[in-house]
Amino acid sequence: MTGSPPSMDFFIDAFQWHRKFLPPLVRQDGLLLLSETDLFMLGSPGVLAVERVLREGVNLASHCKTEGTPALLAEMLHALEALVRQGFARPARADDAEPYVVPDFSSPAARVRVSEHVDAIVLSDAVSHDAAMRWGRAVTAGDAGLTLVFCDDYLDPRLGPIDTQQRTTGWPWLLVKPTGERAMAGPLFTPHAPAATACWHCLAHRLIRNRPARAWWQGRHGGRTVGMPVRVDAKLVEDRLEALLPLALGLVSQSGQQVWTLEPREPHAVVARPQCPQCGNAGLMAHLQRQPITPMPCLSSARPDGGWRTMPASATVERLARHVDPLCGVITRVVPLGVEAEDALTVYRSEIFRTAPVHGDLSASALVQVCLGKGMFTDQSRASAMCEAVERYAAFSSIRATRPLSSQPHRR
């Protein structure tokens, strides 16, 4: 059995699903495995037959003894070997070199008072009191104060009340996640700032929209936030905290409105949603949809390519650039379809994530909406693809948020 440690006996040894996955969801068409960053759909008869053995953590030998020799035993052995080799399953006796925990969103937060202007709220069991103190002493907070919030999950529902509390007091706060597959820090939420900046709900809205598999999974649980298993080994968390600290200091000193990830090390712009029910106007979109269309004068320019534009396509591309991001953006990505060439028409492809209906298809294509844009020049094609994506994104949102337009009074 290529790639498997020689000590393993797939009939005698007991195996279990890798702990980075939630317990598998078994459907008629296959088995779903969801982790913090991935969704896998496995459908072979051998995998489906061995699922219960892995879920119960028993070996095939004892399974045969109690249940009788299954008809698919050969397929089960083959599936087991493949699942272990590919990292979906692991020996049940394996030492936990990579311990995982599912965060308990019902446990109370630990508060750490660092100084007159700095405190910390710890929602992660992997972050020690000493680590929170060390971070609190390293940051320099102005008179506005600062709260550091350590969590295992940026969608932890306990962050909602914290956001409310911070907006009530006007204290800025910085979110930090040193555990799991994806460590991150930021943004610095600045409820005291005169300019509108995002609140946690603005960020959470974008994050869950960009995690369609998790959103789908949560939909099956009545919308309740499902805690995902996260890696919490002490050395990993210690290294992450050390690597995140300089990024956090930069965010605090510059009131950074970005989430910084470590792998890859890059910023993700966080923007305020004017229609946010918590920090904006919840009725904004419905109000705008009910307004009559009123023609008004604007700058326009006729171009030899046949288009009428109120601004250059390059300006549209620049204006929407901060919304292109697979983590916090509206548009997941925008790329040329094929090779760009000076003398040829270039078509651009954009993508947005979309949440599949709870009882509908969950294939990879059901979680991504592809849009295309074309034009005479590169900027036109890119702008066209981006605007198409924004339009689709808004359509998916408005379908959920408002009653059908056809039921509204007709306006001229």
Ligand SMILES: [Zn+2]
């Ligand atoms: Zn908000």
